[in-house]
Amino acid sequence: MKFSYLLKGITASVFGAAMLLTGGTAQADYPCKEATFIVPYSPGGGSDQMARRLVPGLEEALGVGVNIVYKTGGGGAVGFSELHRSAPDGCTFSNTVVPNVIISSKGEGVGYKPGDFEYIGMTESSAGTLMVPKDSKYKTIEDFIAAANENPGMLTVAGTGGSGLSRWNQLESVLGIETTYVPVGGGVGKMIPMLAGSHVDGAATGANHATKHKGIVDAILVAGPNEVPTLPGVPNEPDWNYVITWGLMAPPGTPSDIVATLNAALRSAASDPAVQDALTKGGYVTHDMSVADVNAFMDAEIAKYAD
């Protein structure tokens, strides 16, 4: 035990030294000594990576250290409600994922509404994509539709929980097909091996995942009107309304001048060429939104999922 205390001490001092190095002086228009960045999903996941990509730029722009804190569970609901309860002083903010933040709020007793939060900005989005295993019988979306029509309800498609279900049902009605939906919880990580091992016939999730896992899965359909540059030649379905958007948000009632400061810091962090490059190569579309833009965007999204 003594030994581990010694080590603990060494670790603590290493951490402390690093804090000092990253600390620096606080800027006049940002009132906090340090900031807390709540990541509502597991370490290593997409939101964690987004946070880590942005933290160096945020620290530089805000002039204070930014600490990542994981508050995982409930499809993001635990972290979102933690942010909802946090002091609205701008010192605490979190990732936000649309539509997850909207759909998760529909549960009983969640204690937050998506309209409550102060949105800081959206930095990236990815179009919904239908993927099949590399060795699938269905090479194109036409093959897939034909098979689904031949045997209604016999094809299985995996998606992420309830938000995935609503988006998949929408595509089903656009294409006029009937399939069986298989919900996967706890992130996309578990969906990819399920698809690669042909335990399901297809999977619907963001183009970023289809890009990352190009080596083992094929994309056969992309939502929306625009081609995804990392998935060349994959046909679009303009009527499929499935986009996942990532950004930052602050607790309800955060003063607008601090939200503006955070917005400026976020935009400068996200405009870093290395960040932009990583996102473009990863199959994302990057965004640069003012506070007014992001509020208009959120109003539209909340209306979209109002049913």
Next chain:
Amino acid sequence: MFEAFFMAISPTYLMYMTIGVLLGLVVGTLPGLTATMGTALLVPFTFGLPTGEGIAMLGGLYVCAMFSDAIPACLVNTPGTPAAMATGFDGHPMVKQGRGQEAIVAACFSSALGTIFGAACYLLLAWPMVSVALKFGPPQFFWLGVFALTIIGSLAGKSILKGLAGAAIGIIISCIGISHAAEVNRFTLNIPELRGGVSLVAALIGVFAVPQVLSMILNLRKEEYVAEYKPEKGVILKTIIKVISAPIHFLRSGVIGAFIGILPGAGSPIAAIVSYNEALRWSRDKSQYGKGDVRGVTASEIANNAAAPAAMIPLVTLGVPGSAPAAVIAGALMLRGLNPGPELFGTNATLVYSFGWSLLIAGIVVFFIGMLATPILVRIIKIPLRLLAPLIMFLAIIGAYAIRNNVFDVYLMLVIGLFVFLIRPLGFHPGPIGLGFILGPIIEPSLVQALYISHAVGVQRVFFSGSVSIILISLSIISVSAVAISRYRSRKKIDAT
């Protein structure tokens, strides 16, 4: 591959990997600081390093935490991470018998062997193994979970029924929160914190640490120490010889650990449980298991350590991490603009192989550092109970809080602990309850997903076809009937006398 080997033995690689191992020793020893949290905390500090050194450091932390979590499991019956639960089944009784040093040395040496075995699989068998892993879909995971549950037969103590009830309690508690599939609130009592479910780590700390502390306090007048500490000369060599002289036991545990390690979502805790159960099944003399059989410790530790490097196999071949710490390492690579998976294997195979060598060498480093630390660590039991009990409670509270930074988890941990303490005199063991906690999150979502798939293709085809399912079902049946037969026989023996 040899170029990669020389990279891995370069001084900077060795240095950072050793720092990782030292950090892993702390992380694993403290209950609540899991390998996942440890690697996540370390990631920002690796950014200043070249990629190879950075991930070698993370890998060193990971594999060492899979050893050091055995230390609190043995000494104070509280697993440092969920993977060490099965280690404590025999490790703690060993300590109580004054064989603490032997238990820790066995854990350390078998962890080192397990790591080396897992890393060898990573270096040599990555592709063939991953093709087997892909055969695991929802129904196969379900049957794997059922098979792992059959260990209740050996954990339950006197009453199988109470063992089953204990596991059921564990599984039901693991179901609290938003369901994986339909996102329905279950047993959440309108408490927002419960929507995220009960944290496995906090629950396990509750099940093991709290009753331990409470019974320490109750027995304070009778006992002053956990156990006697008798340093024994030559115990290191004797223990090592004991482990080496059972090569079949080693291979079995290693193979189980490596195979379960590559299954995304299964990981070290399940590897340790299945390996423990198989060690028991294949032993001629089963009487000492659960009472301080060193083979129980080695089976669990070999498997949970072999599972750690193996969890990197699906990461480098498919781009899918095999465990939560592997997911953090994947994230660290992606932040550097590298895409772990077939792409990275194709473009930078040297990096992929040097990581494997680093893990292998980390196994050796774990052994030496563990050997140096053992004499100090074993002295924990020389702390009088009146100091040790509050110390364990203190660490338990910090651990339960640290895992999700949520004080609610501390309350949950205390409630679950008190509950287990109260039902223990009725003949319920903590083992099956902990087992339910670990297996619930595997069994329940895979059962639900398999049922959804069966809407399309039929229940019979989903659950009862395919070689993997058939093998797992047969093993489960054999396992259950073996327990039934041996229980029947021993009861007859008691009746006859």
